[in-house]
Amino acid sequence: MEFKVAITDSPNFSFEECLCFLSRSPKECLHYIHDNKITRMLVAGTEPVVVEIRMGETADHLAVKILAPAEPVDILPLQQYITRWLHLDVSLNEFYDFTETDPLLKGLAQQYRGLRLIGMPDFFEAITWAIIGQQINLSFAYTLRERFVKAFGYHAVVEGRDYYLYPQPAVVAALEPEELLPMQFSKSKAQYVINTARSIVSGELSLPQLDEMDYETARTSLVALKGIGNWSANYALMKYRRFPQSVLLEDVGLQNAIKNRLNLASKPSMTELKSYSRLWKEHTAYATFYLWRSLLPQ
């Protein structure tokens, strides 16, 4: 069974650029990239589905093949997930025009043309990935994530490959921190991940409400949770809600990207960061994402 997923602003879409970003870690365990195709497990309603995503025969869509199950499934949730994941429903024209006016961003549009801001349609994934990635290097963060997903995520084997879903909040809420320590989570990281899961399960952190909040309200409500600071709140809101004004000036990756582009001797100070990003406004999230991209090879 096959279906299509529409691409908005297809002249400014590059599947290859998206694949490049999606390939950034060899420890990635939620999807595979091979032969210019993505395979991964998704959920249609409540049913796990393994899909293969490739560029469409024409530029205006992606083509998706369902590898499992053999029976027909509801494709609408799959289309919605893929659209949100790869940010297929936006135009990049305004961002690209803006980069030409900004000395720091100039050239990024040509270099990485067609790259979309890869998101996380699952809020629990977005917020816990932020907690996992706090203050440790990205390589180790992926190691922790891989152990976490493989221990607590739904698993299936299709065509000889292992597929996983990100762990559900209810599963993680039932854990004790001691169960994460052997995976080399620190005590606080373990506690924060479990506390966040429990907040979601209890309704203290309401996803339907979070979906309706404006940026500042959502940010404030996330920062109120222990273990979630300004960086983590903004990261999750950038990847999940896709607020264009999400700003991550505390981010070491962003700071290094700016240092590299401007050939600075050291990372910019917070004052300098504010100055560089002063005019970004609704382009902040994309500017950050493209600067992150500039840290990858090629």
Place this chain on the structure above:
DNA sequence: ACCCAGGCGTTCG
């Protein structure tokens, strides 16, 4: 051995 890492919470001045 040392410093840094896609920070956060607590304590101190």
Place this chain on the structure above:
DNA sequence: CGAACGCATGGG
């Protein structure tokens, strides 16, 4: 208040 410090552990 903002600054300094402890945390925890892999990576270079």
